[in-house]
Amino acid sequence: MSRLFRSPLLEVNVMLFVLIISYIALGLFTGNTETEPGTMSGGAIWGWLFGFFFLSFAIAMVAVIGGIGGGVLFTPFMLAFTPVDSLIIRATGLIVAMFSGLISTGPFMKGGLANLRISIFCAAAYGVGAFAGAQGAIIVAQHLGEIGEGLVRLALGVILASLAVYFLVGGKKIEWPEVKKVDAFTKWLKLSQPYYEISLNKVIDYPLTRAAWVIFAIVGVGLLSGFFGLGAGWAIVPAQNVIMGVPLKVAAANSGVLLGMGDCIGVWPYLLMGAIIPIFAAPWLVGQVLGGLLGAQILIRVKAGFVRFLLIGFMFFSCFGLLSKGLGMLGVIGPVPNWLNGLVFLIIFSAVTRSIIKFTRSES
Amino acid sequence: MSAQETPKIPPVQIVYGAIVYWITILACLICMIGPVISVALPDNNVLNPYKLFTVIFEGKDAQTVWLEVGGEFPGGHFYLKHLTYGDGFTQFGLALGCSVALWALIAAAIAYISDKVYIYVILSLWVAFLVALSMLGIVGMH
Numbered sequence: 001m002s003r004l005f006r007s008p009l010l011e012v013n014v015m016l017f018v019l020i021i022s023y024i025a026l027g028l029f030t031g032n033t034e035t036e037p038g039t040m041s042g043g044a045i046w047g048w049l050f051g052f053f054f055l056s057f058a059i060a061m062v063a064v065i066g067g068i069g070g071g072v073l074f075t076p077f078m079l080a081f082t083p084v085d086s087l088i089i090r091a092t093g094l095i096v097a098m099f100s101g102l103i104s105t106g107p108f109m110k111g112g113l114a115n116l117r118i119s120i121f122c123a124a125a126y127g128v129g130a131f132a133g134a135q136g137a138i139i140v141a142q143h144l145g146e147i148g149e150g151l152v153r154l155a156l157g158v159i160l161a162s163l164a165v166y167f168l169v170g171g172k173k174i175e176w177p178e179v180k181k182v183d184a185f186t187k188w189l190k191l192s193q194p195y196y197e198i199s200l201n202k203v204i205d206y207p208l209t210r211a212a213w214v215i216f217a218i219v220g221v222g223l224l225s226g227f228f229g230l231g232a233g234w235a236i237v238p239a240q241n242v243i244m245g246v247p248l249k250v251a252a253a254n255s256g257v258l259l260g261m262g263d264c265i266g267v268w269p270y271l272l273m274g275a276i277i278p279i280f281a282a283p284w285l286v287g288q289v290l291g292g293l294l295g296a297q298i299l300i301r302v303k304a305g306f307v308r309f310l311l312i313g314f315m316f317f318s319c320f321g322l323l324s325k326g327l328g329m330l331g332v333i334g335p336v337p338n339w340l341n342g343l344v345f346l347i348i349f350s351a352v353t354r355s356i357i358k359f360t361r362s363e364s
Numbered sequence: 365m366s367a368q369e370t371p372k373i374p375p376v377q378i379v380y381g382a383i384v385y386w387i388t389i390l391a392c393l394i395c396m397i398g399p400v401i402s403v404a405l406p407d408n409n410v411l412n413p414y415k416l417f418t419v420i421f422e423g424k425d426a427q428t429v430w431l432e433v434g435g436e437f438p439g440g441h442f443y444l445k446h447l448t449y450g451d452g453f454t455q456f457g458l459a460l461g462c463s464v465a466l467w468a469l470i471a472a473a474i475a476y477i478s479d480k481v482y483i484y485v486i487l488s489l490w491v492a493f494l495v496a497l498s499m500l501g502i503v504g505m506h
Binding site: 011014015018019022025026029030033035036038039040042044045046048049082083084085087088091095098099102103105106107108109110111112114116117120121123124127128131141188189190193194195196203260261264265266267268269271272273274275276277278279280281282283285286289290 | 399
């Protein structure tokens with residue numbers, strides 16, 4: 001019982017309480033309001049606000065188990081299957097990615113797994129890229145119109161397909177990289193910081209290398225993240241792990257801290273030009289924070305590796321939606337019939353089910 | 365890899381993590397309450413929420429959304445003048461959350477000064493400067 005009144009459950013409970021009261025109040029106010037013709041009914045407003053929160057909450061929860069960032073799921077799905085303007089979606093996507101990073105920052109810092117020095121060092125480069133990427137997105141949206149919208153969807157479709165394949169095959173990651181030579185610049189930065197590794201019951205001190213090279217990689221990652229409104233943990237983790245020799249778990253923890261820190265730079269161009277619409281973005285933010293907190297508290301203990309396959313299937317389906325919508329906007333193809341959407345969904349769903357069955361058998 | 369005594373977590377990390385964590389939670393609470401004020405008092409908003417979603421789902425771009433629903437875009441920091449508005453208060457929550465790294469990095473820089481780790485004082489201030497620059501919109505290219 002006393003656990004409920006201690007951090008982090010205390011703040012989780014307070015937030016849940018405020019959330020429930022808020023949605024009850026929203027229901028009461030929207031239910032009693034007479035709306036003008038041509039505007040949305042109160043019930044529909046409540047439905048959207050709750051739907052956005054619920055989707056964001058679900059994305060945050062499954063992202064924790066699946067090890068795939070919320071932004072990578074949110075932005076492609078919304079771009080593929082909703083008529084909402086791409087800049088508004090990408091701006092909100094950056095909020096989703098950023099707040100999932102921000103809420104994980106506290107526990108990672110307190111636990112000692114994340115390394116603030118590496119995070120600040122990388123953010124110095126990531127921020128420049130994210131800021132330039134966000135500015136680029138605004139320029140493209142203002143000057144290329146419908147063609148720009150189509151091209152953005154096509155480019156994101158290709159990126160998402162590559163990512164889904166990358167997640168499927170695992171990518172080149174090394175749990176404990178072996179660093180043979182530490183260069184003078186990396187040594188001067190004093191980036192290493194020992195931490196207690198609970199799974200090995202020992203303290204890990206890790207030498208690092210090639211810090212100068214990681215700067216270039218991280219600027220590129222920031223550019224991509226700022227432009228497309230994606231979280232970029234999928235690129236930040238291997239950049240630290242493969243180039244610098246950061247242990248995998250530390251790199252993953254740093255990536256959350258870095259996204260929270262770096263996207264504070266990338267998100268402002270969107271906020272200042274009005275692409276972040278407060279009432280539209282707020283439920284997504286709330287869902288990420290609560291879902292991230294609860295996901296870490298509850299679901300991280302659940303053995304649910306199969307969720308990864310669901311998420312990869314979700315990414316492939318979003319990818320199909322993005323490519324078909326992008327080609328449609330460019331006038332290359334006509335509207336995709338519903339039966340084709342259904343067929344692609346069925347094929348992906350069958351492949352996902354098959355993979356889950358195979359995975360469950362191999363686990364047991 | 366080597367086994368040693370359990371290392372002490374640098375205080376600067378604890379400070380940074382705590383500031384980010386609590387401000388994020390505060391921003392989240394504000395973003396829960398803001399939409400309630402918005403729908404309770406529809407005229408007490410820059411953007412009327414009952415008109416807003418219709419226009420967003422018509423696929424209109426951000427400028428058009430602000431123009432059609434609110435007259436014109438009042439600027440990203442409009443919450444400074446309209447803090448009592450539903451969307452002004454929500455925007456304040458968003459802005460607070462989106463600036464959290466600035467406050468936490470300033471505190472981290474101070475902690476690094478007391479630890480005499482000057483390279484990270486400079487790097488922390490550099491990233492904080494980038495956040496501040498981005499917030500002020502001085503170098504917008506559009």
